[in-house]
Amino acid sequence: MGNVPVVTVVIPAFNAERHIGEALESICAQTLRDVEVIVVDDGSSDGTVREVERFALDLDLTIVTQANAGPAAARNNGIRHARTRYCAFLDSDDLMLPERLAAQAALLDREADMGLVYTDLMTFDACGIIHRTRKAFSGPHAGMVLDRLLLDNFITTSTVMAPTARLIEAGLFGEARRISEDFELWLRMAARWPVAFIDRPLVQYRRRPGSLSDDKLVTARCALDVVETFWREHPEYRKRHPGVYRHSIAEHLAVAGASALARGSRGAALSYLLRALRRDPWKRRTWKSLVKASVRPVRLPSDLRPTVDTARSA
Numbered sequence: 151m152g153n154v155p156v157v158t159v160v161i162p163a164f165n166a167e168r169h170i171g172e173a174l175e176s177i178c179a180q181t182l183r184d185v186e187v188i189v190v191d192d193g194s195s196d197g198t199v200r201e202v203e204r205f206a207l208d209l210d211l212t213i214v215t216q217a218n219a220g221p222a223a224a225r226n227n228g229i230r231h232a233r234t235r236y237c238a239f240l241d242s243d244d245l246m247l248p249e250r251l252a253a254q255a256a257l258l259d260r261e262a263d264m265g266l267v268y269t270d271l272m273t274f275d276a277c278g279i280i281h282r283t284r285k286a287f288s289g290p291h292a293g294m295v296l297d298r299l300l301l302d303n304f305i306t307t308s309t310v311m312a313p314t315a316r317l318i319e320a321g322l323f324g325e326a327r328r329i330s331e332d333f334e335l336w337l338r339m340a341a342r343w344p345v346a347f348i349d350r351p352l353v354q355y356r357r358r359p360g361s362l363s364d365d366k367l368v369t370a371r372c373a374l375d376v377v378e379t380f381w382r383e384h385p386e387y388r389k390r391h392p393g394v395y396r397h398s399i400a401e402h403l404a405v406a407g408a409s410a411l412a413r414g415s416r417g418a419a420l421s422y423l424l425r426a427l428r429r430d431p432w433k434r435r436t437w438k439s440l441v442k443a444s445v446r447p448v449r450l451p452s453d454l455r456p457t458v459d460t461a462r463s464a
Contacts, residue, residue, distance in 0.1 A: 193218030265343025
């Protein structure tokens with residue numbers, strides 16, 4: 151490992167003993183060899199650090215420890231320790247395919263004006279592959295993507311590589327957030343620079359049922375807050391783009407409403423969906439969700455409910 155590293159891979163890790171070895175093995179298999187790896191242990195109580203130390207001879211590896219402060223603080227800590235021009239992100243339970251780092255570094259070398267480059271991904275769980283491409287559930291975009299990104303966060307953190315200086319210039323990840331902290335940063339970067347997309351699934355994203363990010367209603371509410379915050383902080387952009395403002399708020403309200411409905415929170419669903427329709431009354435999907443939320447099951451009084459003739463049914 152005598153060469154100067156080209157890329158730093160930043161991995162936040164909290165009680166990641168079970169999967170982080172696979173993540174590090176996927177870095178060992180990269181075609182780009184000049185890689186620095188910074189694992190930030192976010193106050194783990196299991197054997198995460200011990201598992202990471204097994205790779206000390208195979209990787210240019212630094213382990214940074216901190217009291218538990220969340221993934222945003224851990225990633226920021228890793229970025230501040232980085233010695234390289236580019237930082238790539240990988241969550242401790244995700245994997246990268248062998249060409250990922252080389253492809254992204256080469257693109258950033260060629261196109262120096264880019265704010266970040268992300269790749270397609272495939273999702274998997276304990277049973278195998280769920281989606282072979284993210285395009286199965288969310289369309290990618292490239293260029294000046296801010297207006298599209300305000301509608302939907304189509305950038306997954308584990309697929310991102312960015313110039314270290316631009317991450318710092320954009321203010322790093324918001325440490326007050328435990329969810330959607332990445333979305334907030336991507337919006338800030340997309341407001342400044344173009345974004346590139348590599349149309350190959352170079353990352354494998356692990357779906358873990360029961361994780362905080364798997365809670366659709368919590369995630370939708372956090373994304374809505376990020377978008378509302380963006381518009382409050384950019385009043386001039388809102389004034390110049392009133393249609394984008396209306397559509398983006400309506401879209402995130404509709405997603406929150408559908409998520410609340412799926413959770414069985416009918417009152418919250420109605421509130422979100424009505425607010426969405428006030429901003430964008432032409433969304434058929436929002437109307438469909440509103441109809442579902444408005445239909446209340448009829449409960450007959452007990453004396454009018456049909457009875458079962460147990461003798462006959464026997």
